[in-house]
Ligand SMILES: Nc1ncnc2c1ncn2[C@@H]1O[C@H](COP(=O)(O)OP(=O)(O)OP(=O)(O)O)[C@@H](O)[C@H]1O
């Protein structure tokens with residue numbers, strides 16, 4: 001028809017039609033390594049799925065731990081989030097159906113930051129890629145690498161909420177301040193709605209004074225932002241990924257699965273409270 005059709009579409013999501021829900025997008029971030037980002041992303045995702053929710057997890061870490069923990073080999077994967085972010089292929093093409101739907105990582109993803117760095121809209125590549133699947137899921141959970149580089153920034157720009165797992169043993173408050181500063185910059189420049197939903201204490205061992213002190217320090221510094229759920233330390237977590245599955249299905253009645261069900265309850269409750277606020 002008129003020449004208006006030739007204009008590029010603005011990069012905004014149209015309002016959802018009546019009865020159509022769009023996914024809530026949460027990122028799991030902490031630039032410190034080994035704090036249980038991946039473990040939390042996967043097990044919370046499976047806990048959501050148990051409740052009948054439609055869940056997509058996005059493995060945005062070139063290490064590919066989440067991909068591996070679903071029995072997929074990141075070294076043998078041909079197309080991954082790299083192709084989605086850099087070559088702009090539809091994300092659906094790299095989603096594998098496992099315990100939950102997984103948008104997979106591969107070793108190529110290590111080159112994504114460099115490839116993206118010279119592209120216009122480099123911080124919004126993930127946000128854009130998720131738009132076509134927004135209505136197919138209730139939740140999209142993004143696992144990030146242990147850094148505050150462009151991949152993590154893409155996750156924070158695409159997300160409404162951030163869950164920050166912290167390891168009770170080696171608490172790094174300086175690292176958390178740095179993460180908060182990055183989020184403040186993202187709110188100012190790229191995504192005004194993103195907020196920390198909660199700080200999640202992981203690898204908690206109630207028998208040690210050190211773990212209990214870590215919780216006190218978190219409480220003093222973050223107050224209400226601290227989740228009530230604590231993820232206790234157990235060897236089960238190390239066993240499950242080797243079997244290519246979540247703790248939720250590896251040991252469904254064990255205490256570890258229960259802790260993530262409790263977290264799911266707390267997150268869903270908080271999400272509802274915010275909707276009505
Ligand atoms: N509650 C727990 N108790 C004991 N071990 C745990 C617990 N949660 C996770 N782990 C183990 O700790 C290690 C690190 O966990 P995970 O890979 O989830 O951390 P991460 O923050 O994603 O790490 P990275 O920064 O490298 O991506 C894994 O071997 C995992 O199995």
Ligand SMILES: [Mg+2]
Pocket residue numbers: 037038039061065066143144145
């Ligand atoms: Mg990880």
